[in-house]
Amino acid sequence: MRAVNQVLNGWGNYTPCQSRVFRPERIRELFELMRNGDQEPSWIGRGLGRSYGDSALNPQGGTVLFERLDRLIDFDPQTGMVTCEAGVTFEALIRIFLQRGWFLSVTPGTKYITVGGAITSDIHGKNHHVDGTVSQFVESFDLLTGTGEVLTCSRSENTDAFWATVGGMGLTGLILRGRFRLLPVESAYLHVDFQRARNLDEAFALFQEGDQAYRYSVAWVDCLASGASLGRSVLMRGNHAAVAELPPRWRQSPSTVPLRRQHSVPFNFPDFALNPLCVKLFNALYYARNRDQQKIVDLDAFFYPLDALRHWNRMYGKRGFIQYQALFPPKSSRSGMIALLEAISRSRMASFLAVLKVTGAAGDGLLSFPKPGHTLALDLPNTGSRLRALIQRLDQIVLDHDGRLYLAKDATMSREAFSRMYERLDEFRRVKARLDPANRFVSAQARRLGIVEEG
Amino acid sequence: MSAHERGNGSGITLILGATSSIGKSLARRLAAEGRGLIVAGRDEPELRAIADDLKIRYQVPVRVLRYDATDFESHPAFFATCAAGEDGPLTGVVFCQGAMFDQAEAERDFALSRQMIDVNYTSAVSLLSLAAAHLARRGTGYLCALSSVAGDRGRQSNFLYGATKSALTTYLQGLRNRLARQGVAVITVKPGFVDTAMTWGLLKPGSPLVASPDQVARAIERAIRQQKDHVYAPWFWRWIMAIIKSIPEPIFKRMRL
Ligand SMILES: Cc1cc2nc3c(=O)[nH]c(=O)nc-3n(C[C@H](O)[C@H](O)[C@H](O)COP(=O)(O)OP(=O)(O)OC[C@H]3O[C@@H](n4cnc5c(N)ncnc54)[C@H](O)[C@@H]3O)c2cc1C
Ligand SMILES: NC(=O)c1ccc[n+]([C@@H]2O[C@H](COP(=O)([O-])OP(=O)(O)OC[C@H]3O[C@@H](n4cnc5c(N)ncnc54)[C@H](OP(=O)(O)O)[C@@H]3O)[C@@H](O)[C@H]2O)c1
Numbered sequence: 001m002r003a004v005n006q007v008l009n010g011w012g013n014y015t016p017c018q019s020r021v022f023r024p025e026r027i028r029e030l031f032e033l034m035r036n037g038d039q040e041p042s043w044i045g046r047g048l049g050r051s052y053g054d055s056a057l058n059p060q061g062g063t064v065l066f067e068r069l070d071r072l073i074d075f076d077p078q079t080g081m082v083t084c085e086a087g088v089t090f091e092a093l094i095r096i097f098l099q100r101g102w103f104l105s106v107t108p109g110t111k112y113i114t115v116g117g118a119i120t121s122d123i124h125g126k127n128h129h130v131d132g133t134v135s136q137f138v139e140s141f142d143l144l145t146g147t148g149e150v151l152t153c154s155r156s157e158n159t160d161a162f163w164a165t166v167g168g169m170g171l172t173g174l175i176l177r178g179r180f181r182l183l184p185v186e187s188a189y190l191h192v193d194f195q196r197a198r199n200l201d202e203a204f205a206l207f208q209e210g211d212q213a214y215r216y217s218v219a220w221v222d223c224l225a226s227g228a229s230l231g232r233s234v235l236m237r238g239n240h241a242a243v244a245e246l247p248p249r250w251r252q253s254p255s256t257v258p259l260r261r262q263h264s265v266p267f268n269f270p271d272f273a274l275n276p277l278c279v280k281l282f283n284a285l286y287y288a289r290n291r292d293q294q295k296i297v298d299l300d301a302f303f304y305p306l307d308a309l310r311h312w313n314r315m316y317g318k319r320g321f322i323q324y325q326a327l328f329p330p331k332s333s334r335s336g337m338i339a340l341l342e343a344i345s346r347s348r349m350a351s352f353l354a355v356l357k358v359t360g361a362a363g364d365g366l367l368s369f370p371k372p373g374h375t376l377a378l379d380l381p382n383t384g385s386r387l388r389a390l391i392q393r394l395d396q397i398v399l400d401h402d403g404r405l406y407l408a409k410d411a412t413m414s415r416e417a418f419s420r421m422y423e424r425l426d427e428f429r430r431v432k433a434r435l436d437p438a439n440r441f442v443s444a445q446a447r448r449l450g451i452v453e454e455g
Numbered sequence: 456m457s458a459h460e461r462g463n464g465s466g467i468t469l470i471l472g473a474t475s476s477i478g479k480s481l482a483r484r485l486a487a488e489g490r491g492l493i494v495a496g497r498d499e500p501e502l503r504a505i506a507d508d509l510k511i512r513y514q515v516p517v518r519v520l521r522y523d524a525t526d527f528e529s530h531p532a533f534f535a536t537c538a539a540g541e542d543g544p545l546t547g548v549v550f551c552q553g554a555m556f557d558q559a560e561a562e563r564d565f566a567l568s569r570q571m572i573d574v575n576y577t578s579a580v581s582l583l584s585l586a587a588a589h590l591a592r593r594g595t596g597y598l599c600a601l602s603s604v605a606g607d608r609g610r611q612s613n614f615l616y617g618a619t620k621s622a623l624t625t626y627l628q629g630l631r632n633r634l635a636r637q638g639v640a641v642i643t644v645k646p647g648f649v650d651t652a653m654t655w656g657l658l659k660p661g662s663p664l665v666a667s668p669d670q671v672a673r674a675i676e677r678a679i680r681q682q683k684d685h686v687y688a689p690w691f692w693r694w695i696m697a698i699i700k701s702i703p704e705p706i707f708k709r710m711r712l
Contacts, residue, residue, distance in 0.1 A: 002656025025476060025652050026501050068476070071508035096512050 001033055008063060011313055012052040013268075013320030014382055014411045017444060019057065023065040027085070027176055030064065034144060034174075042442040045170045047114030048089065051121065052323040053411030054444035055169045061442065064174065066116050072096075073177060080182035081139065086116030086175040093182070094299070099255045102182035103240070103299070105137035109355075111304050116175040121408040122167035122368040126216035126303070129360040133370055135166040136363065138180045145173040146436025164431035167365030169407050171446050172435050185240045187254035190216065192238035192297045194290050200231025200337055204374075207235070207358045215239050216302070221354040222283040223378055226345040230338065233356060234290045241296055250296075257298045264310035268318040279351065316381050324391070325369075325377035325406040326398045327359060333374040336401030340376060340394060347390045354378035366428040369406040377409065388412075407445065415450035425451070466544045466596070467491040469537050471522075471582055472552030474501050476651030477601060480672035481549060486513035488676065491542045495520040495533075496552075516542035524552055524578040534585040544593065547679065548586040550579055550600035555653050561615045568615045575619035580626060587630055590639040598634075599642040599679055600627055604687065607645070607696045610712040631684060642678050643685035646671050647692035 003020040020040065024030040033039065042061030049056055057063070066087035074083040080102050082093070090104055091111040097103070106118075106125045113123075119141055122133045131137075140154035143165055153162035165172045193214075197203035203219055211217050214237035225232040243254045306312050313321070328336035337356075344351070355377045362371035380387055391412050398405060404421035405413055419425055429451070439452050446452040468485055470478050473494035482492055486509045494502050494509070499521050506517040518540055522533040538545045554574040561567040583598055590596040605613050606620030624643055631641035648658050648665045658665050666689050674688035687693040702710070 004656050004660060006660065023655055025479075026474075026498075026504070028498075028501070071504050072511040073504070073507055075511045 001029060003062065008046070008049065008057055009320070010053045010055070010057065010411060011050050012322050012411060013313055013316065013318070014052070014322050015054045015057060015320075015444065017054070017057040017059045019059060019063045020061070021063045021065060023068055025068040027069065030069070030144070030174070030176070033062075033064070034148065042440055043174075044441060044443045045086075045116060045120075045174045047087065047117030048112050050108075050110055050113045050117065052409045053407075054448065055121075055407060055410075056117075057444040058442060059444055060447075066114055069176075074179075080184060081179065082182060083177060083179040084115060085177055086114060086119075086141075088115050089113065090115075090118070097182055098185075098188055098257070098299070101184055101186070101255065103185045105181055105183045106131060106134040107303055109304065110307055112307065115178045115180070116170075119166060119175055119178055120168060120170045122363065122365045122370075123408070124359070124370045126218045126357065128370055129211055129217060129358045130215055132360060133166075133363050133365070133368060134180070135365055135368070138166070138178060141165070141178040142176040143173045143435075144176055146438055146440040150176065151435075160431050161435055163364045164366050164428055164435070166363070167368030167407075168428065168432075169367065169445065169451075170443060171441050171451060172432055173441055185255075186242045187240065187246060187250075188257045188299050189241040189246055189250065189254070189296050190238040190299070190302050191241045191245060191294060192216075192236055192302060193292075193294050195235040195237070195292050196287065196290060197231070197233045197235060199225075199229055200233075200334070200341065203231055203233045203235065203356065204334065210237065211358055213237075217358065219356040220286070221341070221356045221376070221378075222287055223341065223344050223351045223354045224280050224283055224348075226342070230341050230345065231356075232287060234287060236302075238297070238302065246296060257300050260300065260308055262308065262310055265312055265314040268314045268316075316379070319382040319384075321379050321381045322387070322391070322411050323377060323379050323409040324394060325375060325409040326394070326403050327369065327371065327373055327375040327406070328398075328401050328403040329371065329373040332401040332403070336397065336403055337374060337376060339397045339401065343390070343393050343397060344378065344380075347386075349380050349383065349387070349390060351378045351380060366424045366431070367407065367422055369404065369408070371404075373403075375406075377406075410445065413449060415448070418449040418451075465490050466546030467493060467516075467540055467542055468547035468549060469493040469495060469545060469586070471495050471548065471550045472524075473505060474498050475551045475553065476653070476668045477646065477649060477671055477675075478549070478551035479505060480668035481551065481675050482509055483512070484669075484672045484676040485679075486515045486517070488680075489513075489515060490547075491516040493518045493520055493537055493540065493545075495522055495537070497521060497523065518542065525573045527577070527581045530581045530585060534582065534589070538589050545589065546593070546596040548583070548590075548596075548598050549675070549679075550583060550598075552578065553601060553603075553653070555616045558611075558613050558615055571616055571619050575616070576622045576626070579623055583626075583630065587634060587639065591634060591637045594638045596638075597640040597642060597679055597682065598627075598630070599644060599675065601675075602627065602643050602645050604645050604647050604692050604696050608699055608707070612712060627685075640682040640684075642675075642683055644671075644675050644678060644688055645685065645692065645696075646688045647695070 006021050008019040009016045040062035044058035046056040069085040069087035072084045108123045118134050122135050124133045143151045151158045217237040219233040219235045221233040359370045442452045474496040502519045506519045509517045556567040602624045603620040605617035606624045627643045650665050671688045678686040
């Protein structure tokens, strides 16, 4: 197969990378590519490139695109169990199955991701506090390992490969197919309670009181607020709406999301577009507009507000941005969050979006991100040395509070920080050494973090 | 109500070369309109994967049939099997099969030129003539084939492939003329640059001149629905090719295209 030489990037456009890109259109072609081992010294799989950093980049070898491996293999309308190739997107799953009464069991804040990307990042959604990560709903997947074997991995078969791959950022091999459960829903709508919190303590208290009543819970935080308003936020919590709960005009076709016009950011914005004043104004307006209220909201508006603006990442200009997502355990989450928010607020580095969420029980993924506590995610535009200095301060705060950063977002962490945050790293390395003894699967991130030490 | 019931009455469409990137996208577009399909080609496991996907996505009947594109003697029996399905009458045939080799290599190796002629043209004549006879007997339906902008003018960089496509274009033109009074539409599609397995590594992905297979599939589906005679896909190639065709030969022959 021919390679295309192309600059690829993470969603944050922060780490452009000249890549040799391959795109099999059938699983057989993928096998041939991998068997022909000398073609590239190493490989990494890539879905829709929605990870923000360098986890789906491999400048020193080949990159395998999964976008054309997008076939459904099986669907059981009784149980909602889907089997499909790894390149099937969440967007397609919704388009196909929502009308039949099924939704994703776990979804991130965009539907433009693949099944393979979801499994390898062990993604979490707004329902993590009750449902856990996506791997809770994955029955099995087929993994092509570094030794050329195809392993069917599940909780009862090749268990260690299962838990190393889930959250393992593509370093254990290529996921060919996945088998997972969908969630039965009555409609394409949710009823959502919007509630304002004047500061972080109020937000934490509201979360603690009410979260169990909601399948989905998240808060939007104004990162520029400071002092007594530090952590000022709007909580958005909801559940799937039954048809009977919908206003009459929606009951006709309850499983259809109303069409919205898609807008697109046509080119990279110039650097001044997101200046701190604009963002401050936006954030203040947002807080003012969202009075406490109950609303019926459609799936797209609730889960995927950013998808309405294609290429929204270009708003951050050519230099890109990073997304910083930290998680603190319960004992240090209040102090950690305060320290983090203070540092960000003081830095005056603009960020539209900061999302705060309570996380639930940890899964068994060796490098999976979520564990009990609170997580905060926000965008930081690339301002060069200023950004690097800020990140250094933030990383230190996270370490000091026993926190960790999410690999699907990370573009900047040091290997020392990483190994302190992920206590099961050595276990992961042992499984990887067995599945991929020659380190054929490597990403730019794996090299930076020393997950893979090349000979 | 399944998509098939919605599209009831439109009959079954046979896709020849259903494993092609454009064929796969087109199958999805047609199935989404509720048409039943026969996906035909030589890679049977792949055809089955395509068929399963279509059945789950669109809940339409899909049959898998294998054929050998260049075993011309086998075509009548193959076509009879296609026409004898139980899911509904065969009312449409789309020819997506195609091969393209590097011009320089094909100049050195006649076997490659020969293969392009056989796969792109001879095989089309063999299969489409059978289809034409079948549809003419029914007095309704359509034939659609993927030719190419490369057939509009011979260029030094790609004329061994281009010539097979202009032969195909001319064949379709004549067939259209012959079938017009018999109620059968013949649709010539000339794609420009499409981001497929055929062109991967040859075109710059992301260039505005390169269309996705789905974009082209949408144009084809529309052309079939509107029973167009010939379309460029995407449409702007009509204007690009109009310019290229208008260059006088004494000048054109000295250009590097
Ligand atoms: C707007 C937005 C909101 C988001 N919200 C959330 C959120 O709420 N929760 C959350 O958890 N994440 C969230 N994310 C992150 C996103 O869900 C993950 O980065 C996800 O992995 C992206 O999937 P992808 O298909 O684009 O994978 P890519 O970004 O292409 O790849 C991600 C990783 O998966 C590996 N990979 C991909 N496919 C395969 C395969 N077939 N086999 C082996 N390895 C493979 C890659 O090597 C890489 O390590 C968000 C991202 C965006 C842009
Ligand atoms: N891509 C473009 O830019 C472009 C532009 C203009 C026109 N077209 C035309 O559009 C059509 C579809 O193209 P595509 O780009 O989607 O192509 P593709 O993905 O390369 O598919 C080619 C198809 O032809 C079949 N085929 C090739 N050689 C064969 C042989 N010897 N015997 C049997 N079958 C054979 C393939 O079968 P297997 O899968 O079994 O190999 C496959 O189904 C072709 O006719 C092509 O010429 C393409």
